[in-house]
Amino acid sequence: GAVVSQHPSRVICKSGTSVKIECRSLDFQATTMFWYRQFPKQSLMLMATSNEGSKATYEQGVEKDKFLINHASLTLSTLTVTSAHPEDSSFYICSAFRQVSDTQYFGPGTRLTVL
């Protein structure tokens, strides 16, 4: 299967700081990437769809000014959590969409803890 990396895998930060998470598609070009959030024992929640060269599309209830997404190349999307608060602590997972097979390949996830 395809390989998608995420960095960092784990981050602990103070309340009020910003955190950037990188998602890279290592072996195919991804016009579209997705960002999810998952709280313990809950389902994946789609936050936004990241499209290369255009603005991200955010799901209802997700603040676009708080969760900044940049898809600068066909292999890299970044999610920046701005002015993080403890309630933003969660498991953030990206996926890269492989168009030829309609398949999403997930990164390993980033566990964010905001103190």
Add this chain to the structure above:
Amino acid sequence: QKEVEQNSGPLSVPEGAIASLNCTYSDRGSQSFFWYRQYSGKSPELIMSIYSNGDKEDGRFTAQLNKASQYVSLLIRDSQPSDSATYLCAVHNTNAGKSTFGDGTTLTVKP
């Protein structure tokens, strides 16, 4: 009604048994279907994809698709404790460019 429905479980089977996971979907325009496995604390991992009606086998896993009934299933033969995880069903409508995930079924395989 959710667009992709799965029994939340937990589904418990003894080691060596067949585990049957079911999924129904509402979008008749869906063309691609996937099963992902997610271990606790980890991200989802693709285990099967199926695009046409019928069965598709890969090792101990068999995916079954019935588009007329809007139903897709995953059978796990000779279940092992290492198969204990949450299994996510996903469907994709190519024309709409939209993927939808179910909430997952938690499977426990007891030694």
